[in-house]
Structures are given as structure tokens and as C-alpha cells.
Amino acid sequence: MSIWNHANPQLKDLVAYEPGKPIEDVARELGLRPEDIIKLASNENPIGPSPKAVEAMKRAVEEVHLYPDGASWKLRNALAAKFGLGMGNVIIGCGSNEIIEFIGHAFLQPGDNIVTARHAFLVYKLMAKVFGADTIEVEDPGYVHDLDAMAAAITPRTKEIFIANPNNPSGTLVSQEAIDRFMDRVPDHVVVVFDEAYHEFLDNPPDTLKYVKQGRNVVVLRTFSKIQGLAGTRVGYGLGNKELIDILQRTRQPFNVNSVAQAGALAGLLDEEHQAKTKVLTDEGRDYLQAQFADMGLEFIHSYANFVLVRVGDGNAVFKALMQRGVIVRAMAAYKLPEWVRISIGTMAENRRCIELLREVLA
Ligand SMILES: Cc1ncc(COP(=O)(O)O)c(C=O)c1O
Incomplete structure (x- = not known):
């Protein structure tokens, strides 16, 4: 059998x-x-990658007989300082993909659903499936997420909504106005994930961190894989309210981000x-x-x-x-x-x- x-x-x-x-x-x-x-x-x-990140990683290699700092203290501290948040607002993942998985572990059960756009980044849907949840795919005219339609698609079993901004693979962006209108409508039982892997390429990025600061059930995802040039090290981060990040931390393996990656990310972050x-x-x-x-x-x-x-x-x-x-x-x-x-x-x-x-x- x-x-x-x-x-x-x-x-x-x-x-x-x-x-x-x-x-x-x-x-x-x-x-x-x-x-x-x-x-x-x-x-x-x-x-x-940044030459400074490469230097920091070379130094860190000398210490790989030791386990990494499981809490990624220095990196979380630097990110918190950069965004005017506390360390409790920051979680580090083995790529931002891992944080998408944490969110699934934390909130999805068979029969639940996630809402996303028809041509959104595929990993949301794959992760939903791993947890036995359904995906409600909302039409995205012109390959742009239709946030009004996404808000209207929420059901009592909707646990997560993913907004990739800019979206991969379309490269399209939703505006601050559309986001604010959406956030006025979204109920509290839904975790809204703004996946901002390409945020640093924007000239006038919409502000989603304000919702983290307001304590809304929002996770902002960013990554070191794109503008930072550290895709091979696998480091991403999530920003959210303390309660939400505490829940996600409980789903994380103790040493999910290796020490060389943490050192590279920290040095890269500072290399503007x-x-x-x-x-x-x-x-x-x-x-x-x-x-x-x-x-x-x-x-x-x-x-x-x-x-x-x-x-x-x-x-x-x-x-x-x-x-x-x-x-x-x-x-x-x-x-x-x-x-x-x-x-x-x-x-x-x-x-x-x-x-x-x-x-x-x-x-
Ligand atoms: C929209 C989006 N989110 C997340 C990721 C995953 O990035 P990471 O390398 O941080 O796991 C990608 C990578 O292509 C992406 O395009």
C-alpha cells in the first residue's frame, strides 16, 4: 500500500x-x-550583496561552531530602531517565505480560507494548501489587486488576506488610498499581510507600518533577498503588533536563521x-x-x-x-x-x- x-x-x-x-x-x-x-x-x-555584508559574513564564518542567536537580537534590534518599533514587533524568518508559513501555522485549520488576488505570488496559496485551507482568488483587472473586491470576498472562515505590493509577477502597485479604504472595511478576525518584498524599489511607497503602530492585525513582510542581494542567505522579516508577533514566534524553530545570514543581513541593512x-x-x-x-x-x-x-x-x-x-x-x-x-x-x-x-x- x-x-x-x-x-x-x-x-x-x-x-x-x-x-x-x-x-x-x-x-x-x-x-x-x-x-x-x-x-x-x-x-x-x-x-x-553589499561588500560590507560580505565582510561581516566572512567574519561570522569563523564562529559557526556556535549555534546562532536564536532570537536574532542584533538584527531585530536594528530593524526595530529603523522603523521606530520595539523588538517585540519584529520576527526574522529563513526568507520572508518562512514567515508566510508561520502565519499559516498560527491561524489556518482545514476548512479555513485565505483571500488573495488571482495573479498574486504563488506561495500564499501553496501554504494555505499545506494547512488544508482554501484559497479565495479574487479577480485582479489589469493585474492590479482589487482591494475592494478582496474585502468583499471575506467570509467568517477567512483567516488571512495577502496583498503583495508591488505584486510578483505583475509588478503592479496598490495605492495608499485603496489600502486605507480596505483597512476601514477589514474585520479584526482577519490577519492582513502586506508582502513588501520589493518595497525598497518604490519612489513613493504606501505606508502600511502605520497599521502596525496602531495595533491592527497586520503583518508587513520584507526581505533581504531583493535589493539587499542576500537571497542565498535566506533572511526576511515580519513587522506586526506585539501580540501577533508573539503568536508567530511560538511557531518558529529555535535556530531558523543561521549566524552567517544574520551577520550579513545586519551589515547589509546599514549599507544604504x-x-x-x-x-x-x-x-x-x-x-x-x-x-x-x-x-x-x-x-x-x-x-x-x-x-x-x-x-x-x-x-x-x-x-x-x-x-x-x-x-x-x-x-x-x-x-x-x-x-x-x-x-x-x-x-x-x-x-x-x-x-x-x-x-x-x-x-
Ligand atoms: C512577493 C514576494 N514575496 C516573498 C518572496 C520571498 O522572498 P524570500 O526570499 O524572502 O523568501 C518573494 C520572492 O520572490 C516575492 O516575490
């Missing part, structure tokens, strides 16, 4: 998350040299110059990619983040053709967008190479 008969039944139709293809895999599979491959598939930082440099490069790259797509007559979604979603026809075929030429982008079938690919913004040399090859592939 198969062990599946004893596994949690909701796992049977769970399709595991497929991340961007690693450079090493593509090199192995296609016989290419890793140094000839450009990865624009996971919204990483093309200039790498590296973040500013990344933002300038991202703005330039986004303008370039979007202008090129317009020139090629391709439909694209105006992005607020470090990637652009573009309609190329057969997304999977274009993904494969680009990969054979050494550029890894992201096919979007898993997001029910089979005609689109998502291209992360790279260095200008990488962006130009990607466009050159895209023109060749589409010709």
Missing part, C-alpha cells in the same frame, strides 16, 4: 513551487559554461549606499526594458519592482529558446499566464544581451 494513503490528503493535488532555474543546472543540461549564462529569473540583485546604487541601476534597467518592449510592439505591465512581465506569445517556448542561448528568464504558466515571461532587471550589459536575444528568438 502506498504511503500516500497515510499522507495529509490536501498534499495530493499540491503542485510544488518551481523556482527560477539555477545557472549550474542550465550549464549542466545544455553543456554551456556557467560564466556565459545570465540569470534574470528570480528578481535577484545583479550587482551582488549599496541599496541606493541598486535602485539607480534598477530604475535605469526597467526604463530600458520597457522602452525596448514598446519598440518591439510587445504588451508589458508597467512595473514598480525589479522585473517586468511581458507578453511574448508562447511563454514556455521563448523561455526555452532564451535558455538555449544562455539567458534564463521565468516562464509564467504556473501563474496562469502561459503567453508571458517575467524578466528580472540585470546589469545594463545583461539587459542589452537579453533584449538582443529576445529579438532574435521572436524574429
Whole structure:
């Protein structure tokens, strides 16, 4: 008898998350040299981590015979100071993805539901499934979250609402006005998660921390994987009211964030110059990619983040053709967008190479 008969039944139709293809895999599979491959598939930082973070991580490596600080005291303290909060308002995760899981552990039971947008980041739905909860997917005209419709979709069994702002993979943003109107309507039994993985790329970011400060049942998620260039270390954080963060802390493994990652994140957080440099490069790259797509007559979604979603026809075929030429982008079938690919913004040399090859592939 198969062990599946004893596994949690909701796992049977769970399709595991497929991340961007690693450079090493593509090199192995296609016989290419890793140094000839450009990865624009996971919204990483093309200039790498802050040199200060690298230095701090090298120093921390000398101490890896010791367990990390399970409470991530220094990092939480620095984040609390940066946002005018207390340490009790901050939780650190092995990536912000882990905090999405904490929230599931804390609030979801079979038969509950979460509300999210039709084209929102996939992990919310996957995590809901792991806990046996349903996902109410709300239509998002123009690929923008419709917060009025999301508020209207809440049921007595709704436990969590996820708002990715900017959203991945669409790159779209919801306004402060829409958020405020939504927060006026949302009942207290629902935890509202503002997933702000791309927050630092915004020129005029909406203020959601005010809801944390007001003690509302809100978790603001941010990450060191994007503008900080520390995706490989896996560090993200959640900001919320003390009671809510205390509940999430109870679901966390004692040493969920390793000591090298904590050291890198702390040094990276303080390196504002590296973040500013990344933002300038991202703005330039986004303008370039979007202008090129317009020139090629391709439909694209105006992005607020470090990637652009573009309609190329057969997304999977274009993904494969680009990969054979050494550029890894992201096919979007898993997001029910089979005609689109998502291209992360790279260095200008990488962006130009990607466009050159895209023109060749589409010709
Ligand atoms: C909207 C969104 N949230 C969360 C994450 C997860 O980031 P992390 O690396 O912190 O787990 C991503 C990563 O792509 C994302 O796009």
C-alpha cells in the first residue's frame, strides 16, 4: 500500500513551487559554461550583496561552531530602531517565505480560507494548501489587486488576506488610498499581510507600518533577498503588533536563521549606499526594458519592482529558446499566464544581451 494513503490528503493535488532555474543546472543540461549564462529569473540583485555584508559574513564564518542567536537580537534590534518599533514587533524568518508559513501555522485549520488576488505570488496559496485551507482568488483587472473586491470576498472562515505590493509577477502597485479604504472595511478576525518584498524599489511607497503602530492585525513582510542581494542567505522579516508577533514566534524553530545570514543581513541593512546604487541601476534597467518592449510592439505591465512581465506569445517556448542561448528568464504558466515571461532587471550589459536575444528568438 502506498504511503500516500497515510499522507495529509490536501498534499495530493499540491503542485510544488518551481523556482527560477539555477545557472549550474542550465550549464549542466545544455553543456554551456556557467560564466556565459545570465540569470534574470528570480528578481535577484545583479550587482551582488553589499561588500560590507560580505565582510561581516566572512567574519561570522569563523564562529559557526556556535549555534546562532536564536532570537536574532542584533538584527531585530536594528530593524526595530529603523522603523521606530520595539523588538517585540519584529520576527526574522529563513526568507520572508518562512514567515508566510508561520502565519499559516498560527491561524489556518482545514476548512479555513485565505483571500488573495488571482495573479498574486504563488506561495500564499501553496501554504494555505499545506494547512488544508482554501484559497479565495479574487479577480485582479489589469493585474492590479482589487482591494475592494478582496474585502468583499471575506467570509467568517477567512483567516488571512495577502496583498503583495508591488505584486510578483505583475509588478503592479496598490495605492495608499485603496489600502486605507480596505483597512476601514477589514474585520479584526482577519490577519492582513502586506508582502513588501520589493518595497525598497518604490519612489513613493504606501505606508502600511502605520497599521502596525496602531495595533491592527497586520503583518508587513520584507526581505533581504531583493535589493539587499542576500537571497542565498535566506533572511526576511515580519513587522506586526506585539501580540501577533508573539503568536508567530511560538511557531518558529529555535535556530531558523543561521549566524552567517544574520551577520550579513545586519551589515547589509546599514549599507544604504549599496541599496541606493541598486535602485539607480534598477530604475535605469526597467526604463530600458520597457522602452525596448514598446519598440518591439510587445504588451508589458508597467512595473514598480525589479522585473517586468511581458507578453511574448508562447511563454514556455521563448523561455526555452532564451535558455538555449544562455539567458534564463521565468516562464509564467504556473501563474496562469502561459503567453508571458517575467524578466528580472540585470546589469545594463545583461539587459542589452537579453533584449538582443529576445529579438532574435521572436524574429
Ligand atoms: C512577493 C514576494 N514575496 C516573498 C518572496 C520571498 O522572498 P524570500 O526570499 O524572502 O523568501 C518573494 C520572492 O520572490 C516575492 O516575490
